[in-house]
Amino acid sequence: MADNASGDTAGDALPRERKPSNTALAKQRAHIENLMQNVDKPIELPQPGSKKPLLKPPPEIVLNVRGSSAGAGSSDFHTYRELRRKEHLRIKLMEAEAAEDAIGEEFNREREALKRQDEEKTAKNRAKRQKRNKAKQSAKKSKPAEKAALPVADE
Structure with a gap:
């Protein structure tokens, strides 16, 4: 009890250290600090990937050709279904690409029209300003x- 009278308590002697927070900001700060410690080390940035999925073109030569007397086998339906699925996916991607191109062309046309209108308005205002000046x-x-043309009256 005599220790408490002096004002020293066990809790006041050493404050507890805080745990580092695990937030996104703390992670980013730690990552940047690590990068700044090694300033000479080059940073490797990943290359941006292509947006478009790459599809193989349809096969020129069909390898599983049926004979003239052969009927439909047990795997023919599954083969047909897989080929059909690939072809539909290929057509769907081609249509999506065409639609994206059409949207891009429309955007460019509208942007050019707005740019032309802005240039015409600027030219008109420039002409008015030059005329006024x-x-x-x-x-x-x-x-x-x-003033020089006015006669000076002599009295």
Whole structure:
């Protein structure tokens, strides 16, 4: 009890250390600090991937050809279904690419039209501004000429 009278308690002697927080900001901060410790080390950035899935073109030569007297075998339906699925996927991707191209072309057309309108408006305003400035300049030049042209009245 005498220890408590002096004001020292066991809890006040050493404060507990906090655990590092596990937030995204803390992770990013730690990552940046690690990068800054090794400034000379080059950073390897991943290359951006292609947006479009690559499909093989349809086969030119069909390898599983049936004979003229052969009937449908047990695996023919599954083979047909797989070929049909691949062809439908290929057509769907081609249509999506065509639609994306059409949207891009439409966007570019609209952007060019807006750009042309802006340029026309700018040219019109430039012409008005130049005309106004030319009128001011001619007014300034004509004022001294008018003063000189006025006869001075001698009394």
